[in-house]
Amino acid sequence: MKKMLAILLVLCFVMSLITPVYADIFGQKDKKLKAAEGAIGPQTILDNLSKMVDYLGAREGTFYDFNTSEFCNYGGATLYTYEPYKLSLNVGALNLDGAAATIDWNAGAFIPSENVPVMSMFKYLYVGGGLGARFLDKTDNLIDDKEWQAAYGCDAQVKMTW
Numbered sequence: 001m002k003k004m005l006a007i008l009l010v011l012c013f014v015m016s017l018i019t020p021v022y023a024d025i026f027g028q029k030d031k032k033l034k035a036a037e038g039a040i041g042p043q044t045i046l047d048n049l050s051k052m053v054d055y056l057g058a059r060e061g062t063f064y065d066f067n068t069s070e071f072c073n074y075g076g077a078t079l080y081t082y083e084p085y086k087l088s089l090n091v092g093a094l095n096l097d098g099a100a101a102t103i104d105w106n107a108g109a110f111i112p113s114e115n116v117p118v119m120s121m122f123k124y125l126y127v128g129g130g131l132g133a134r135f136l137d138k139t140d141n142l143i144d145d146k147e148w149q150a151a152y153g154c155d156a157q158v159k160m161t162w
Helices: 002-018 042-056
Strands: 059-065 070-082 087-094 098-106 122-137 146-160
Touching: 042 070, 059 087, 059 122, 070 098, 070 146, 087 122, 098 146
Parallel strands: none
Antiparallel strands: 059 070, 059 146, 070 087, 087 098, 098 122, 122 146
């Protein structure tokens, strides 16, 4: 499971560097994110990742983990958007003890909101599903008894303005 997650995250990162990325979270659809140039060291990878998340914007939401039957906080960024179907590939953190890659559909683009007072407060609304891994306790009675466990489920990301 660790190898599969590592391969998935590396593949998502590499695809984000070689594929044009359109930021769609805050209406920046016309801008392209260019691939990082230069040496690949630990500080440059973290610096480039923070620049990408800063450019794309963070999305917050909830991820329901079917494996542990619990809701997790999900914060991530969009790596790629497939515009004709309003689908996006995202990567993010689950409760700060794991990571997940999700495919989400922009449901907010299809909801008529111009004359509805409550719906006009939504900045974005995405629903989808994905998989990842979390570093969790195996049992409740041991302190250092943790292992990586699969996390798969559905997610919803919504932001409202007041």
